[in-house]
């Protein structure tokens with residue numbers, strides 16, 4: 001029997017019963033603009049009977065993506081303006097992003113790099129990797145390389161091991177941090193070989209971290225949990241990133257369940273991102289005030305271990321900053337239920 005394949009077109013999605021044939025023309029227009037991919041693992045998590053299914057909403061193209069709202073832009077966090085060499089984004093003094101590949105197993109409908117990912121550009125060539133690593137080698141102030149994309153685990157185990165060997169040979173680097181959606185979107189790719197490839201080479205001083213992108217507790221399926229366990233058992237420290245998305249996880253109950261599930265699965269909640277101003281994603285964006293309200297409620301429900309930091313990337317590439325909520329204002333603190341208490345610092 002042949003293995004189910006990734007769905008990549010309006011026709012595939014209609015045939016799988018995931019979108020209505022009446023939407024075909026609009027979905028074809030969306031797909032011409034932004035890549036579409038739904039893995040069998042993700043398709044299997046969707047509830048086709050639920051028009052508001054939070055898994056479907058993240059991955060199935062929608063006619064709403066054809067509408068851009070004020071302030072949206074193709075490069076919302078200014079990657080291009082901060083890219084000194086192809087595949088490198090240098091925004092902060094001590095760290096750089098390395099984007100070795102712009103392909104992903106799935107294409108999330110809210111993606112901040114949606115104008116670039118899945119657009120046919122393949123992985124960096126050997127010469128481009130060499131130039132990118134040359135940039136890092138020449139800057140002793142750099143301590144951390146954040147390997148992102150696209151999804152860098154698309155490179156496969158041998159190329160990841162080779163990349164880590166080269167990063168380990170750069171003496172001033174202390175940390176390589178991979179960001180990936182594969183543990184939840186295509187967990188079968190997290191083989192023992194992949195987990196082993198992500199370990200630093202024997203004797204290397206480089207620490208390797210992995211940030212897993214998860215937005216809803218249902219994404220932590222049994223195969224995803226097994227994939228995460230393989231990574232944790234290989235000794236990789238795991239953190240999460242979650243995007244706060246209207247209709248997906250903008251309720252305190254869903255966020256609480258997600259953060260608890262992450263901690264249970266040995267993933268330390270790291271960031272809750274306010275969605276970036278990517279084109280055609282206005283239907284996903286709550287207000288910052290709504291995000292702060294949710295964070296305040298989470299503070300009252302979860303231990304510190306399970307609290308993510310709510311952050312916003314300032315448009316244009318000016319950096320990521322926490323956006324609260326604030327609890328102390330000079331002469332008083334506010335508790336998680338909103339009650340004020342005097343406290344002069």
Ligand code: SF4
Nearest residue numbers: 104107108111150181
């Ligand atoms: S996996 Fe990450 S980079 Fe790829 S489409 Fe989703 S959000 Fe964008």
